[in-house]
Amino acid sequence: MGAVAVGSVADLARACPSCASPLEENRQAFVDTTILLTFLPLIMIGGFIWWLRRKARQLESPPQIAVPETLLQDIGPLPKKQ
Amino acid sequence: MPDDALGRPYQVPVKREPLLPNGVMGMLIFVATEVMFFSGLISAFVIGKSNAIGGWPPPGQPRLPVEETAFNTAALLASGVCLYFANRAFRKGAPRAKGLLLTSILLGGFFVVFQGAEWVALVGEGLTLTSGQLGGFFYLIVGTHAVHAVAGFAILLYTYRKLAHGDLSGFTFWPAQIFWYFVVGVWPVLYWLVYL
């Protein structure tokens, strides 16, 4: 709600004549390109790091050793000593 | 056994393979910078367009050749696809890698030449750098892309020469491919923004 208020009353609160371009399209273009320029590098860097990490995980995951299925099963109560 | 600063148990150092070869990594970083460069140009174009009074494209200016460039765009995309298959053949060591790479280079060269012819025609129609915002941005953005296309073309020619001599390694070929994919990939975006 605060964000909506900030967005809608900003023009009124800032009573300065040069604060707004008369062209609504131009104002919107600045907002759009700001969003593009801000998020594009973050997405690129984030994506690159995520991809590298995934690659690193794949390289680092320990080699799987074949373990006989019997070892993994519950062998039940220990046999009694004789 | 003493642990290190973060409480991990001591391990014998193991030299790992780098995640990416140096050349590939360096080229990826460079291409990321180039993407930002082009998004700067695109942002400037969007803002320049929004300032236009009387609609875009500005009245009284020559129209951009949309259809011819669509054909040219297809040629450039085909060049990228050829390069992809050339790489697959190269990895297998197949001899058709050479032909595919050459096709890719020729298609790239065709794109550059066709673009040049288009420019000559447009200049003849009166669209120049100083004729207005459309001309300025058109030559700026498309020209910047053309410079990259020529550079990529030269790099691919170099790899072709090495391939022909049989001493091309993946560490040269992969960065060259990344650059050419960038040149190919950024073009449809520019076409869509500037021409359409």
Add this chain to the structure above:
Amino acid sequence: MDVAKQGAARVGDDPLNGIEMAEAGSVTVDTHEAHGHEAHHEQSFWSKYVFSTDHKMIAMQYMFTGIVMALIGGYMSYAFRMQLAFPGQSVPGYGVVSQGEYNALVTNHGTIMIFWVAMPMLIAAFGNFLIPLMIGADDMVFPRINRLSYQIFLISAIVLIASFFVPGGGFGGAWTAYPPLSANAQYNLTPLGATFWIVAVALEFVAFLLGGINFITTLMNSRAPGMKMYDIPMVLWMIVIASILFMASVGPLIAGAVMLFMDQVVGTGFFDPNRGGDPILWQHLFWFFGHPEVYVVLLPAMGIVADIICTFARKKLFNYKLILFTVFATGIISFFVWAHHQFVAGIDPRMANVFTVTTLIISIPIAEMLFLYIATLYGGSIQLTTPMLWALAFIAEFLIGGVTGIFLGASGADIYFHDTYFVLAHFHYTFFPIAIIGFYAGITYWFPKMFGRMMNETLGKIHFWGTIIAFNCIFIPLFILGAAGQHRRIYNFQNFPDLAGLQDMRVFATGALIVMLVFQVVFLVNFVVSLIKGKPAGKNPWNANTLEWTTDSPPPHGNWPDGLPNCYRGPYEYSVPGRKEDYWPQNVPPDTAPAE
């Protein structure tokens, strides 16, 4: 068995150490003489000092170029401050400063100090010198690109200096180069100077772009065996994150620079409102780079300080991981704040509100980092050496810069403070700690490694106190003047009745500036004298842990001729309980006694 071999190598090394040191010293001296001693080297003078691909030599080239440019920038500040203190009078050593010259001096002072001093000295010099040495590599991964980077940088510096000697003089449109002033020769009256300026700036960016590729790739791919992500010294993390920020933000500015160049030379109208262009567009493209740039130069200085306070507090860095993640957060937020430079430029008020909030948010990670540094100091056995003094001064002075930034980040307050001397004092309180204090901290700390000799502590401390006290005396009066409404970029305040009465403070600030500049002579003397006859440093004079202290000082070509080191632990294992020594170098295997 590996351990035994290392031990033997070390014993064998020690008697030779002194001899090597003497030789190394004489080689260093040779750099300052003519070409007469070339015969001693296997490489010629040109290939060793000028066209070298050795990362250490490139670091020196960047550093000395940066020092020369810093002297030029300091001289410019002297000339225009004298004009402000004694308007219209002839400045000793310069002459009368005309109005156009005043603009050119102010513009190029800012440009030089940020792009030709802070960037080469902090990122390029320390990055080139430290990255391979601290990760245990023999060189950068792209040595020839590295050399190309310096050559382009040198050309850019020459172009910038040349801009003063072309008809019309140097560019005078402020370092931010806002059009239409910068785009039209009929407004700025420096047709050639403006073009030279933009070409120099663009070339400089290309140089650092090439350097940045090198830094990031080297840190990723060439680390010593066993050095994991959290074993990398903090200074390297920060230099590399700064490079990433630079690479991600510089593209739009290069695009803007190309457009501005075409406006100037070809006659396009990208930024000309009369022809459908948009001058605000330049401000967006400029500050999209310009604000991350602040963090690009801040982070290396923060990293240098982190390494120094750990070494001289003999303590582990307080919460390494938290600091690292804080740096990541800073990097991410730094892309959200740039439009706070344009609160009065006529941007969309909705955007101004958002950027106010983000600007206030970015002070949180920075404050957090300073708290973590102070927590590192807490309870340590602090040694007040010269580098430590500089590091502590960085924390204190940068704090003032950060706190005054809060006023400017709030868009309401900024409408009053915008373009006053308050802004000027604020960013000098950030950039001076970053570029000058950060550099002095780094050079006094790594001088023994760079040149194999210790710097003089007494001279170092005289230089420190003279610089710090004078620095505060310059800029605290400027805060007051700014709050009184004194606008930046004004040639003579005597024409303004409300401001003319504050002349005493201007004279005081100028006097303090002269004192500070004079104290820099102490540093230069200390530098040269220590270079020639300082005490030999040995491998590890500060008992530090990181890998660069395990090779000879200065490191030979290839850094570790007997084999590259391994890494077994994090970089800040100081005062570990149960060990005889209070340090534990990264390359010592865990189950052996510490070497030396």
